[in-house]
Amino acid sequence: MYIVSAILLIGIIVLAVTDKKEEIKEEKIEEEKINFESDSTINLLRTKTGQIEAVDLNYYLLCVVASEMPFKYEYEALKAQVVVARTYLFNKMSKNGEENADACDSYTHCQAFNDLENLKEIWKKKGFTDNEIIDGENKIKKAIVESSGEVITYNNELIDAVFHASSPIKTENASAIWSGKDIPYLKSVDNIEDETYERRNTTNEISYATFKNTLIDKGYVFDLSKEDFANIKINEYTESGRVKNVSVGSNLIKAEDLRTMFSINSTNFTITNYEDKIAFNVLGFGHGVGLSQVGANEYARQGKSYKEIIHHYYTDVDIVNIDN
Ligand SMILES: [Zn+2]
Known part of the structure; x- marks a missing residue:
């Protein structure tokens, strides 16, 4: 019974994210982009302008994780942060945490969100090379795709993944x-x-x-x-x-x-x-x-997986795939 209602709840959330038309893109670089993009968008409130933008769910997760955690961190730590970010978003959406939108770009209310272009400028100013930046971006993209649909639940409900x-x-x-x-x-x-x-x-x-x-x-x-x-x-x-x-x-x-x-x-x-x-x-x-980012990086360095990291910081939780 609990499981059924949880699936229903999650189902509603998934339905709430708008369906998106597949656009036919050109070769090479664009092809990689299609693989990375999800089939849903979220409505993101930009706090500076007050405008609401439809952004691809995976692009949102990429920008949040890249804003919240240094891309130089271990892969498994970044992957744990991806699952945390996805859970945090869906939990907020399930509680209608944002008026007229699904989330906003402010770290004080939702999660930090900087556009990828801005992030790249910041990283360049910090002295990262183009290759380091591409590697970092790809690392987070891979973590998003590999953990696609995964969220953290407690008693079949999404957790507040602080x-x-x-x-x-x-x-x-x-x-x-x-x-x-x-x-x-x-x-x-x-x-x-x-x-x-x-x-x-x-x-x-x-x-x-x-x-x-x-x-x-x-x-x-x-x-x-x-x-x-x-x-x-x-x-x-x-x-x-x-x-x-x-x-x-x-x-x-x-x-x-x-x-x-x-x-x-x-x-x-x-x-x-x-x-x-x-x-x-x-x-x-x-x-x-909740999860300590510096700690997550340390545990990842010691060989722990993103699931082990999540289970360490959030007591008695499950990691489930809402796509299944
Ligand atoms: Zn917000």
């Missing part, structure tokens, strides 16, 4: 970050990451004036004395060892709120107090829930 850049040692429970609600497949798991990752350790220094004014502006405190500022300390940790909340004078402020307010890379931090400033010494990058 991911982040880096969470050395352990990922975080969803319940510790978002509204306290337990999500059974988003549990804290052990994580191994490359210790040379450039954002593994960062420090964020905030002046007394900025800290105080921001907290007042956002309504967290009415005032903050210099003495209270100099005594800010961690009050409580989450189960996975991240900071849960921080005491500021007589107030408790959620670490996740501080992270977003002051662009601190993660809630895995220690605090150093100074008279005129406060320093957050941070480990990792992102909210820490």
Whole structure:
């Protein structure tokens, strides 16, 4: 029964993506493009112009994965990110997460989407050669075609396939970050990451004036004395060892709120107090829930497959093919 309703649900989503006419293209390069293109399009809201564009589903996935993960990452890590991106999109569509469209191009609302031409310019500026760029593009295209139709489910429903850049040692429970609600497949798991990752350790220094004014502006405190500022300390940790909340004078402020307010890379931090400033010494990058990209790359380097990577980060999930 569950399976039948899940198939129905997924079927509806597939039907919702518009059918597309096969265009007759010319030889060689175009032929490769036809193989890569899917038979469906999605309606993508471009947030800068407000326009909605019909884009090929596989082109959308290519641009999202290339925007969200460095193409130099291991093939199996990119493939895991492809399945995550496809799942994230279909889950959003099944919940009508975008008004008048299937998804938008913003990473703060949906997933990061840059057009391939823009990405190529960015990569060139970063110093990648034409061959490296073609290799990277082809690697992601191959991962999309090879995992065609694959999505991640829990109890026969698409999961909310959240991911982040880096969470050395352990990922975080969803319940510790978002509204306290337990999500059974988003549990804290052990994580191994490359210790040379450039954002593994960062420090964020905030002046007394900025800290105080921001907290007042956002309504967290009415005032903050210099003495209270100099005594800010961690009050409580989450189960996975991240900071849960921080005491500021007589107030408790959620670490996740501080992270977003002051662009601190993660809630895995220690605090150093100074008279005129406060320093957050941070480990990792992102909210820490779901797949860790730096970790996925490390596991892929160690020989794990994309399926093993997905099963590692999302507890008790299935990987199913919605085309079957
Ligand atoms: Zn959106």
